[in-house]
Amino acid sequence: MKEEILGKKAIEIADMIKKREVSASEVTGLFLERIEKLEPELGSFITVCAESAREKAKEIDKKIDSGEKVGRFAGVPIAVKDVLCTKGIRTTCASKILENFVPVYDATVIERISEASMIVIGKTNMDEFAMGSSTENSFFGPTKNPWDKERVPGGSSGGSAAAMAAGEAPWAIGSDTGGSIRQPASLCGIVGLKPTYGLVSRYGLVAFASSLDQVGPMTGNVADCAAMLEVIAGHDRRDSTSIPAQRNEYLEGLTGDLKGMKVGIVSELSGDGIDEGVLRCFRLTCEILESLGVICEEVSLPNFEYALSSYYIIAPAEASSNLARYDGVRYGFRARDNADSVWEMYEETRTGGFGQEVKRRIMLGTFALSAGYYEQYYGKAQKIRTLILRDFEKAFERFDILVSPTSPTVAFRIGEKVDDPLKMYLSDICTIPVNLAGIPAMSIPCGLDDGLPVGFQLMGPALSESLILNVSFALEEEIGFDAKPQTFRA
Amino acid sequence: MEFETVIGLEIHIELNTSSKMFCGCSTEFGGEPNARACPVCLGHPGVLPVVNRGAVESAIMLALALNCKISERSIFHRKNYFYPDMPKNYQISQYDVPLSVDGWFDIDMGEYERRVGIVRVHLEEDTGKSIHVGESGRIHGAEYSLEDFNRAGIPLAEIVTRPDIRSPEESSVFLQNLRDIAVYLGISDCKMEEGSLRCDANISISVDGKEGTKVEIKNMNSFRSLRRALSFEEERQRGVLNAGREVKQETRHFDEVGGETHSLRSKEEAFDYRYFPEPDLVPLEPDKEWTNDLRAKIPELPQEKRKRYESALLLPKEISSVLVGDRALAEYFERALTEGQDPVELGKWVSGELLALLRQESIPVEECRVEPSGLANLIKLVSEKVISGKMAKDVLREAFDSGERPEEIVKEGGLFQISDENELVGVVDDVIKENPMAVSDFKSGKEQALKFLMGKVMKKTRGKASPEEATRILTERLENQA
Numbered sequence: 015m016k017e018e019i020l021g022k023k024a025i026e027i028a029d030m031i032k033k034r035e036v037s038a039s040e041v042t043g044l045f046l047e048r049i050e051k052l053e054p055e056l057g058s059f060i061t062v063c064a065e066s067a068r069e070k071a072k073e074i075d076k077k078i079d080s081g082e083k084v085g086r087f088a089g090v091p092i093a094v095k096d097v098l099c100t101k102g103i104r105t106t107c108a109s110k111i112l113e114n115f116v117p118v119y120d121a122t123v124i125e126r127i128s129e130a131s132m133i134v135i136g137k138t139n140m141d142e143f144a145m146g147s148s149t150e151n152s153f154f155g156p157t158k159n160p161w162d163k164e165r166v167p168g169g170s171s172g173g174s175a176a177a178m179a180a181g182e183a184p185w186a187i188g189s190d191t192g193g194s195i196r197q198p199a200s201l202c203g204i205v206g207l208k209p210t211y212g213l214v215s216r217y218g219l220v221a222f223a224s225s226l227d228q229v230g231p232m233t234g235n236v237a238d239c240a241a242m243l244e245v246i247a248g249h250d251r252r253d254s255t256s257i258p259a260q261r262n263e264y265l266e267g268l269t270g271d272l273k274g275m276k277v278g279i280v281s282e283l284s285g286d287g288i289d290e291g292v293l294r295c296f297r298l299t300c301e302i303l304e305s306l307g308v309i310c311e312e313v314s315l316p317n318f319e320y321a322l323s324s325y326y327i328i329a330p331a332e333a334s335s336n337l338a339r340y341d342g343v344r345y346g347f348r349a350r351d352n353a354d355s356v357w358e359m360y361e362e363t364r365t366g367g368f369g370q371e372v373k374r375r376i377m378l379g380t381f382a383l384s385a386g387y388y389e390q391y392y393g394k395a396q397k398i399r400t401l402i403l404r405d406f407e408k409a410f411e412r413f414d415i416l417v418s419p420t421s422p423t424v425a426f427r428i429g430e431k432v433d434d435p436l437k438m439y440l441s442d443i444c445t446i447p448v449n450l451a452g453i454p455a456m457s458i459p460c461g462l463d464d465g466l467p468v469g470f471q472l473m474g475p476a477l478s479e480s481l482i483l484n485v486s487f488a489l490e491e492e493i494g495f496d497a498k499p500q501t502f503r504a
Numbered sequence: 505m506e507f508e509t510v511i512g513l514e515i516h517i518e519l520n521t522s523s524k525m526f527c528g529c530s531t532e533f534g535g536e537p538n539a540r541a542c543p544v545c546l547g548h549p550g551v552l553p554v555v556n557r558g559a560v561e562s563a564i565m566l567a568l569a570l571n572c573k574i575s576e577r578s579i580f581h582r583k584n585y586f587y588p589d590m591p592k593n594y595q596i597s598q599y600d601v602p603l604s605v606d607g608w609f610d611i612d613m614g615e616y617e618r619r620v621g622i623v624r625v626h627l628e629e630d631t632g633k634s635i636h637v638g639e640s641g642r643i644h645g646a647e648y649s650l651e652d653f654n655r656a657g658i659p660l661a662e663i664v665t666r667p668d669i670r671s672p673e674e675s676s677v678f679l680q681n682l683r684d685i686a687v688y689l690g691i692s693d694c695k696m697e698e699g700s701l702r703c704d705a706n707i708s709i710s711v712d713g714k715e716g717t718k719v720e721i722k723n724m725n726s727f728r729s730l731r732r733a734l735s736f737e738e739e740r741q742r743g744v745l746n747a748g749r750e751v752k753q754e755t756r757h758f759d760e761v762g763g764e765t766h767s768l769r770s771k772e773e774a775f776d777y778r779y780f781p782e783p784d785l786v787p788l789e790p791d792k793e794w795t796n797d798l799r800a801k802i803p804e805l806p807q808e809k810r811k812r813y814e815s816a817l818l819l820p821k822e823i824s825s826v827l828v829g830d831r832a833l834a835e836y837f838e839r840a841l842t843e844g845q846d847p848v849e850l851g852k853w854v855s856g857e858l859l860a861l862l863r864q865e866s867i868p869v870e871e872c873r874v875e876p877s878g879l880a881n882l883i884k885l886v887s888e889k890v891i892s893g894k895m896a897k898d899v900l901r902e903a904f905d906s907g908e909r910p911e912e913i914v915k916e917g918g919l920f921q922i923s924d925e926n927e928l929v930g931v932v933d934d935v936i937k938e939n940p941m942a943v944s945d946f947k948s949g950k951e952q953a954l955k956f957l958m959g960k961v962m963k964k965t966r967g968k969a970s971p972e973e974a975t976r977i978l979t980e981r982l983e984n985q986a
């Protein structure tokens with residue numbers, strides 16, 4: 015039974031439940047058992063919704079037994095990054111300031127997965143307010159990488175990535191502002207997709223940097239990724255930046271046929287600054303692409319050089335404003351009730367409620383927006399953003415998609431970079447340009463270096479999710495990456 | 505030294521859309537604190553704003569009425585500052601790319617007109633309301649503060665004028681004109697006492713044509729306090745300059761009780777709002793068609809209406825001002841006018857008798873039980889001499905109270921005026937016969953006697969004799985006797 019479910023695709027589990035080969039309760043119970051067993055060591059979850067998940071599973075089973083209509087992926091559990099608001103389930107963003115915050119509404123994405131009758135099994139750990147690349151910046155403590163528990167799972171969606179790698183959930187959801195889905199997917203050997211900006215509603219996603227944030231699937235395979243995207247993508251009136259595009263049938267697009275395609279290898283992201291072992295896996299994967307009838311050529315996107323610095327102006331600037339609402343007045347943590355003035359209460363609440371990295375970025379962003387500095391910093395960063403988008407557009411005139419490694423390194427050791435923010439920021443060097451341009455990109459596992467997974471990044475023009483999913487699908491078949499960490503077999 | 509007062513106004517109008525600027529909450533005034541609030545206007549984690557189309561339409565109409573250019577593309581900005589009645593600790597407003605720019609509006613000051621330039625009309629959201637409990641009554645030194653977010657997120661139109669205003673009186677007239685326009689457009693009730701119309705001012709004194717230092721005045725809660733505050737400030741600044749000192753650039757607070765302004769904060773303490781484009785919203789791009797539709801929806805505005813009343817309908821200024829000053833009253837007047845009565849007579853009745861009754865009973869004209877056509881018919885009866893003006897007033901009162909149509913009251917009460925020659929001659933002859941003393945007084949030249957005799961005639965006819973006719977016949981008969 016256990017082996018039968020574990021290692022199956024989420025969409026296959028859904029089929030089995032529908033055909034009553036297994037019940038939603040059995041599936042949910044299995045994953046809850048694994049969570050219970052693995053959590054003390056891994057720390058993938060901030061909140062496990064054992065009770066509500068079991069109840070929901072029972073309900074679904076009853077419906078299926080009585081032939082009532084259920085959603086498309088009925089009874090399949092899902093792990094949700096603790097940055098998406100879940101009605102009645104606390105949503106912390108891994109911050110002390112929201113330690114006990116229980117939303118009164120569901121994020122649009124949560125509504126959609128509920129419509130598909132999926133079961134939220136728990137809320138996963140992350141870097142506080144999604145700021146970080148290692149999941150070490152969590153008020154609830156770090157998450158360990160299932161491949162090596164001395165190492166980080168990446169971040170900020172490290173909890174979702176680790177839960178997937180360890181088999182604590184059949185699929186998971188993350189959010190990506192500068193690489194927060196793709197980089198941990200890469201470090202944990204799973205599939206992660208950051209959709210086109212505006213394809214998935216941000217309503218109910220606790221904002222970090224509004225112009226960059228996107229919600230996306232984190233799955234064990236490409237088909238699951240396509241299936242979940244079908245569930246969560248689509249226009250939402252409550253998000254003004256949501257694209258009124260037609261929904262795509264992503265699963266149907268997975269043909270594996272790549273003949274005649276042209277792929278650009280981004281020079282800026284496949285040389286200096288990338289570990290040798292990572293590069294080796296990356297080049298091998300490019301060769302596999304060629305073997306599938308794809309033409310691979312190097313292409314330069316010169317303004318990528320400025321992507322990181324531009325990102326670290328724009329994201330903190332927006333964050334400084336987005337996080338201003340956590341002030342102890344209406345909800346969340348309040349330092350003390352008897353402060354001498356509201357200003358004192360603000361100061362103590364925010365000093366005590368936010369962690370180091372969050373405070374660092376709030377200060378960076380506040381400074382960048384200050385009178386007299388705006389043009390010099392924010393204004394300039396926005397111009398670079400435009401230049402990066404042009405670089406991409408130019409490259410997409412010649413190439414169908416672009417590729418690079420997802421992360422410059424494999425999973426690094428816990429504590430290795432936490433005191434050196436600049437070093438930590440470099441973890442997202444390959445993923446950030448995509449967010450600045452608002453285009454879709456995904457990471458798939460392409461091999462191991464020293465026993466640790468390496469991720470391969472595919473980037474496409476706006477709304478080309480079908481295309482990059484299909485290329486990933488073909489590569490997945492051809493690479494046949496089936497390595498699993500020890501934890502998975504536990 | 506020649507002094508000139510220079511004033512610019514910054515006005516906020518609460519738009520009367522049914523829902524808030526960025527969420528679906530109701531905008532009704534008052535109510536239990538925090539009853540009209542949702543995750544969006546409370547700034548909960550994860551929420552996003554969605555622009556209220558109705559608010560955009562209201563603001564565009566106002567901008568058009570103030571002769572502004574509508575921007576083909578405008579964007580929202582975040583204005584960042586911490587205050588407990590601001591749920592997000594930033595206000596969504598507009599900054600350097602506003603909804604509309606470069607308008608003007610002429611105000612009529614009686615002896616002269618003044619053209620006031622409009623810098624911009626833009627949209628933003630209102631804040632909540634704080635009550636600071638403690639001796640100071642202000643946030644500084646408060647024991648605790650209570651927050652009501654019912655108002656948070658209500659749409660505001662902000663209107664900024666150029667410093668073209670030259671006196672406190674002009675400021676007040678401008679603000680009243682602006683209020684009238686907003687009311688005519690139906691976009692706001694503009695009640696200063698309820699805070700749906702708010703005004704701050706920048707005032708400076710230029711010396712021999714040289715620009716002076718601007719002082720911002722806040723907390724003027726009525727038209728009267730606007731005049732008082734600016735007059736006080738005008739005098740204060742002139743005094744400072746006369747004493748050879750310099751006016752300090754600062755924000756001052758008007759104290760209603762003392763009638764004075766007090767320093768609130770100096771320029772050095774000014775906030776840095778760290779404006780940046782609101783990433784949660786897309787630009788507003790009203791197309792030509794939409795703007796044209798809205799332009800077509802703009803009704804005749806007060807100024808044009810007043811001009812038309814005076815030049816085409818020949819109404820005296822006092823009457824046209826009263827009528828135009830109240831959109832509903834003007835509408836009543838115009839509906840009555842369609843019955844074809846003399847506009848001046850009608851204007852007199854609407855702005856006189858009818859308005860007096862409405863005010864007496866505190867009834868809004870929309871709820872008046874006398875139909876416009878009923879009033880017109882009543883006036884028709886007067887002009888046809890069926891009833892006298894005096895009788896008409898009584899009939900109007902009765903119609904006002906009972907809701908019965910005036911012409912019905914006249915008919916049922918047999919209130920027709922007697923103008924029939926034969927009937928009147930009979931009455932007059934009787935009166936002459938019965939009052940020989942008065943007749944001889946009249947003949948000896950006592951004019952008073954005629955009035956006495958007329959009184960008798962009216963009494964005999966129970967007030968129904970046509971006064972003109974009766975006077976004519978009485979004089980005739982008396983003179984014939986001689």
Ligand SMILES: [Zn+2]
Pocket residue numbers: 524527528529540541542543544545546657
């Ligand atoms: Zn609301």
